[in-house]
Amino acid sequence: MVILPVSILMACNKSTTNFNSPDPNGNNTVQSPIPDKKVSSAVQGIILDETNKPVAGATVKCGELTATTDANGSFLFAKVNANEVAAVVTAQKTGYFTGVRTFRIATPDKLQFVRIQLLPKKSVGVFDAATGGTITISNTQFTFVAQQVLGADNKPYAGKVSLFYAPINPERADYADIMPGDLRAINKNNSLTAIQSFGMMALELQSESGEKLHLDTSKSVSFKLPIPATLKSIAPDAVPLWHFEDSSRVWREDGSATKTGDSYTGTLKYFTTWTPALSFNTVNFRVTLQDANGTPLPNVSLSFKGGIGHPSFGYTNENGVFAGHISKNETLTLMVSNGCNTLIESRIIGPFQDSTNLGVVRLNPLTERYLHFSGVVTNCSKAPVKNGAVFITIDGVEYRSPITEGKYAIGIIRCNTDNTTAHFKAIDTDTNKSVPSDMTVTPKDYIKDLLACDLTSAE
DSSP: OOOOOOSSOOOOOOOOOEEEEEOTTSSSEEEEEEEOOEEEEEEEEEEEOTTSOBOTTOEEEETTEEEEOOTTSEEEEEEEEEESSSEEEEEEOTTBOOEEEEEOOSSTTSEEEEEEEOOBOOEEEEEETTTBEEEEETTEEEEEOTTOEEOTTSSBOOSEEEEEEEEEOTTSTTHHHHSSTTSEEEOTTSOEEEEEESOEEEEEEEETTSOEEEEOTTSOEEEEEEOOGGGGGGOOSEEEEEEEOTTTSSEEEEEEEEEETTEEEEEESSOSEEEEEEEEOEEEEEEEEEETTSOBOTTOEEEEEETTEEEEEEEOOTTSEEEEEEETTOOEEEEEEOTTOOEEEEEEEOOOSSOEEEEEEEEOOOGGGEEEEEEEEEOTTSOBOSSEEEEEEETTEEEEEEOBTTEEEEEEEOSOOSOEEEEEEEEETTTTEEEEEEEEEOSSEEEOOEEOOSEEOOO
16 A cells, blocks of 8 residues: 655644653653654664564554564555654564664655664573572673562562573674664753763563563672773773663663773663663754755665764665764764665765754765666656656665656665566556556666556555
């Protein structure tokens, strides 16, 4: 089913009242500095496994809607209400930690792309809840004390406990697709900031029967987490600890970690995803990417490299627009990549003291991976379609272009260079007519005229 972008926004909450979120112990509420303003949008994406292969059958949620990924790992929410500055997509699949992507909606009612790589949920050790114990995974270590683990009834659990752990290394090229959220965080002063991680750890406890267990927060788990190799020389002696908050879907400051040799050590009172990280001030940033002919470049990966790493990431929407946050008062390298982490172009930007719109940046996409489609769309009378859109689906991902004076243009940067099938659908919204068609394509420039006639569009 295809739904055209609409020009009128859904009714939205124009209040900037902050929403409250329960603290991890459930004892009180902590006010979030993130405005709770919702807008109408369209969201699609790809869910991948640890080897970057598509995950079929994953349950994906955004706003109040739920979808299931297809054989390509793809999902599409054609129309959804979501938080404008902190929209959230979650992905769940048995055997994996929940994947979470938080992002800013660049433009209401335009198709926004996200990519999530799921972390396998594997037991790395077992200990007796009655006596506690230490679990060591390579250079990572967790030490539990006696009667620290509780069951669903909040009573001490008696029996063997499995620790499920997955590391997240910020040195990885696909780090942006793996880590939860988008590195925005709330510090101890309850102010919005962003963080630079020195390594992340996803943690969960289960009983022998698979029951999810939790910790007695009056007792602490000691941990040792290795510092990534390229960050050892710049890792501070002490850094704040941050946990990924289930309610707001951003990071929240919660404790501190100490540098001990080549690792950070500290204590935890509950399990979620944690990171020792430095925080930095940010400004809002916006840019529009186009090819040399002025065609928007959708679903393109952007990352911003600063003095100690990659503090922010994101993807362009259907109009080639990225909106997000970057570090304030710092010269950055803007790196543009395709979905396979192949660098297309990089350039120096900044420093910026205030919110910035960089405007249109034109690129020369990798020709061996770039498909460009353009042409004329006519109706049943062979006249140019005045109002409508063209949809092209490749590798399970939808791309779309408005029809302007009977013409359309769509640019697609693929991971692969092999032949594939492109599914076309041009819709005339004045007559609600369309004709689907398929063709085998390989990366190059295509002029393909389309017809919007005969068949009635589903929506």
